[in-house]
Amino acid sequence: MTFAFLAPLYRWDLAFHVMSIIAWMAALFYLPRLYVYHCQVAPGSLESARFKVMERRLLKQIATPAMISSWLFGILLILTPGAISWSAPWWWVKFTCVILMSGFHGAMSKWRRNFLNDQNVKPERFYRIANEVPTILMVIIVIMVFVQP
Secondary structure (H helix, E strand, C coil): CCHHHHHHHHHHHHHHHHHHHHHHHHHHHHHHHHHHHHCCCCCCCHHHHHHHHHHHHHHCCCCCCCHHHHHHHCCCCCCCHCCCCCCCCHHHHHHHHHHHHHHHHHHHHHHHHHHHHCCCCHHHHHHHHHHCHHHHHHHHHEEEEEEEE
């Protein structure tokens, strides 16, 4: 099956892919920081309720739609003839990191449910360290895409 009709749309697809990634990364950078702050308030408090609303909105209204659109536009990019070389090692490293980023997104969703049910058992330090995961993955992804080592 040929997807030649995607070639003239490549730059548009790339632009929407990059915009989606920017929104997704912004959410992935901020959500663990909210969890750090959420650890500092008493469960059941007014402050805890406010964090629950902020976390839900960030995850459900920004992060998840941005992740879905990143994947959709990314799939269109890889279906565009000549866009990538399937034998290039950088592509597989990047793809692995995107899978890991999606898994991290899923973990943050689970952590949000724990906060929502006042069942968080992880310390503040855990979320401070987790806050670095999307940064590390993003650095690897950007180097793979632009440097293609």
